Amino acid sequence: MSSHAAKEPTEPEQQLETVRTLILGKENSRITQSIEKDARRIVADVITEALHDRQKKDNSVDKVLQPLVEDSVKHSVAHNSEQMVSSLYPLVGSLVRKSVAAFLSDFMEKTNQLLENSLTVKGLKWRFKARQSGVSYAHYVASQTFVYRVEHVFLIHRETGLLLNSVALDNENKSDADIISAMLTAINDFVGDSFLTEHERPKEQLQAVSTDNFNLLIKPGPSALVVAAVSGNPPQSISNQLQLTVENIHSLYSDELNSFSGDNQDFDNSDNLLRDCLLSEQKIKTSKQKKTPWFAWAILVLVLLYTGYQALNWLKVTELKEKIMRLDNQPGVIIKQLIINDLNNITLDILRDPDALNIRHWLNSNEMNAKKFNIIERSYYSLDPEILRQRAQLIIKAYPNISFNWQDNTLALAGTLDITKTEQLLNTLAIAGFTTEDNLVTEQLQLISAQPIVESQQVKQQIFDELIGRIAAIQLNFSVASEEITPKMHSSLQRLYQYIRQLEPLAQELKINFGLLILGSSDNTGYKAANNIISTKRASNAAAILQQKGLAKDKMFVLGLGQVDIINISSRARTVMFNVMYTNEM
């Protein structure tokens, strides 16, 4: 009874179950069979829409499809490469161009950045600071250029602490990822248990670990953790992204996570999900001017300043040199050497005529400070026309009766002067560089004959003898086969005439009769007869001139000597000589 009563409430249920089995078949087999029959059609009707809706809902379709597509493309490339090539062919050209262009622009950008960072003050500062803090320069640059950057993302199995997968920004440093993940799990366990107060409460979970350079952000899920190693200050957006990734991984890999026994091959395809977490944000430049490479500019400006200074200096030196060299044009000054060490230290080595201008005065009057000059001066005797004029002026000043003028560079004297003074003047002028042969005309100079004769007979005789000597010293030199009287000879003859004029009064007083012998000669070339003729002609030509000047013909005796046979002389003895022959009156 009691057993019947216990069975009673289950009876209707059993009956219902029997009915259900009759209608639906064992374990709904009739329904599933009929659905299975049409499964293909049913799924085909909705598969596109279903994919679309799911993709729209949580973007999970493409993540599932991606490895499939990758595998099928890989398969196609491996087995149907020709077909792939022909269908890709039209793309390849532009792809290559694009990639080359991208590479170039990337390269330029990097080079530019490198130059910028190494040439700016900022770059040097960073290098210094990087060295100071013991991190690599590239790392330091990243920490300075990025507000934050996710360097590494780990996917860790929560239960075992084993690494399921990891991605790195630079695809390096993957080797220690498994140890890092294990240690992180150990730390997490330690923290979780250490702060556990009540058994009912969920375990504490480590959310972030910070070091000098990194922040480890930990986003735990029921079966796996996603950990991001971030340099800089991670914003909330990373946390959100990590959360999203954890959720996606749990929904896509829930079976693999639950049955994980150490083989992480099943998680190879989670790369794409993890890569979504490799976020970064570059620092916004605080000012646009920051790009200016100040250091390079400073160097450039310094170089320019230095070049400018040198150029200016050079210009000044050249100008000064030009200015000083004008001194060389001054009469009686020759610059031997000019050394300009700098604008305040100039060595000037010169030759200067005592009558020339004073160098220091000249410098001062030409706007140059003579104090800056180290002048080495040595005297010389200049024959510059200007100096000659100056010198002549000084000499003639002492003779108030004498006036002078210049005909080209020839000094013409005029005035009256007694004979001794005349002699004195002519001597002084000769020393100063004036000779009657070259640049002195004394035709206008008149001797005072009316001057009372105070001199004694003896003195007169002396003067007479001297005049005779001077006349004898005059010699006209002719060129080959010429008897022509040149202008130079004219002036000699003029002098000779002057002497004769001076002789005449003296001769009278001394009671001396005198006459002039004019002797012509020729060289020893040519015929003797011809030489005789030409020597006579030369003498008589000279006589004719003297006669023109006013010397009486009967006071002259003209003689042609023909050739003069004296060794060393005969070949060039084309001369006219003068001699005074005198006798005392009885």
Next chain:
Amino acid sequence: MIQKKICLLGASSVGKTSLVQQFVEGIFNEKYLTTIGVKVDRKTLPIANQEINFMLWDMEGNDSYNVFQERYLRGAAGYIIVVDQTRASSLHEGLDIHTLAQQVTNCPAILAINKNDLPATWHLDDSENESYKKLFDLQFSTSAKTGSNVEEMFLALAKLLVRFEKNDITT
């Protein structure tokens, strides 16, 4: 790559860290440094056409002041109880730890009687031996100093794990 978490447990200064160091780096250091918390090392072993990556969790030694924390054992594929054959007390402590560990996991366990280069102060008699053999899947007499049986022990553990996994799958 197949990865396995292996824990080394035992009383303090029985040579857990030295065993790991001998196994991973092939060196032995006379200097004693106590482990705080846990230190993780890695060693890859080739087993039957595949490689197994051992993540070796070297735990701090446990004694009356530092009670065994089962937290680190979570997710372990196997563990090794290390005892010191020069200290009988280390065996008892090791057995205590083993008992505690079995409460949280049923993964394979190995008994490593370490320091076999030194004279033993205790021996297992036959009956003891039998009873311990039941407790552990494998038992080794090792020396971290000479390296004796160290590699062999880890290799045997790897093989055991592979077999264990296969059995697991078939059942």
